[in-house]
Amino acid sequence: MKHLISAGDLSRDEALLILDTAEELARVSGRSIKKLPTLRGRTVVNLFFEDSTRTRISFEAAAKRLSADVINFSAKGSSVSKGESLKDTALTLEAMGADAVVIRHGASGAPHRLANWVRGSVLNAGDGTHEHPTQALLDAFSMRQRLGRLEGLKVAIVGDILHSRVARSNVLLLSTLGAEVTLVAPPTLLPVSVERWPCQVSYDLDAVLPKADVVMMLRVQLERMNAAYFPSAREYSRRYGLDRDRFAKLHDDAIVMHPGPMNRGMEISAEVADSPRSTIVEQVGNGVTVRMAALYLLIGGENQ
């Protein structure tokens, strides 16, 4: 593993190695000294062209817990707003000697381009509507932690699949790890190529819920919507929102996930989001350990 750009690039063994490593690293978060000396003297650059709270903070905490030096870069207030290209920004980072570049970009494929321009490892922290592999890894980690396995798990991913990089990365990773994924969305919020994805598709949430072990609710990405994908927020919520009545249809061990940020009352009711069977808060904590594992496995060894 040199880069982490797509969840689809990971073999089953590589994905499990990341999850197992994260499981060991999770113990570090429980200690009074939450730091390991492993990446001392290495530099990790967080390159964020799009807004992010969770992912950016999570990557920063992960790198710092491994003693790496962290340089944060956000497009606002940088030379990008003066018109600097991605390539010139990359060359600047290269000159600073970045061992790893964590990139979030609005354009699908930006991390892939970046990987050709820098010597360090590139970690995709979300590119357009394409992929978000570390989110998929932390979701898989959270599922395994709660339910004890991934093989044969029935996972329903519900909502705005069309604009969701989380959905794509999850489908690719979970199918590699042997889980059965069903995407649930109105037809307008499914990408055209979805029949080629390794998963099932349904338009009917109520039919899928009783069989699901995991229900992952996605945010309706209003900021990416340039057309009318559904008649009204209220109608969307009635048909695809996870409220108390739908929650009651799940079997007793099933869990509810959400990658955040949530629109409470839209895709998920506050009551469900705060229930003990929701993993939403622990997903954030798991994000740090999974990203520590990814950073360690990518740049902890020899320089390639």
Place this chain on the structure above:
Amino acid sequence: MLEGPDIHRALTRIAHEILERTRGASDVVLLGIPTRGATLAHRLAERVAQFEGVKVPVGSIDITMYRDDLRLGPARPLGKTDVPAGGIDGKTVVLVDDVLFSGRTVRAALDALGDIGRPKAVQLATLVDRGHRELPIRADYVGKNLPTAKSEKVKVLLSEIDGRDAVELLKNEPEGAGK
């Protein structure tokens, strides 16, 4: 070099020595360095319990993230760290490893311990001491001193992991092949 009964006797002696040196092992925590050190720590704990009925907390401490040679190879998978519930603050920690060689593993283990707590004292037990130290480190309890050439390789086999107990000396391994 060593057969099953030799290993058995060596561990029995080390267990007695631990009891003697720590006056009954009342404040002792045994921490093995994975993989085989952890197995040995459990065997020592069994013996201590058998001889004097003292239940010694036993666990393991992985040192991978503290190694000084991480950059000399690809990233390694991590071993298990399992610190007993009582922690190590104020305790006498006995580190247990299978082979003592350069001393670098023990150096890393001391760093790792420092991040977990502040033991009263740290001691070191090893099944085989093969010499060639590169750091000022020595063992408090040694199963067997084994004179070796630096190019040789010492392999410890334990029945829990390898199906049988033995210590083998492999000759003329390439330089730097490790333990």
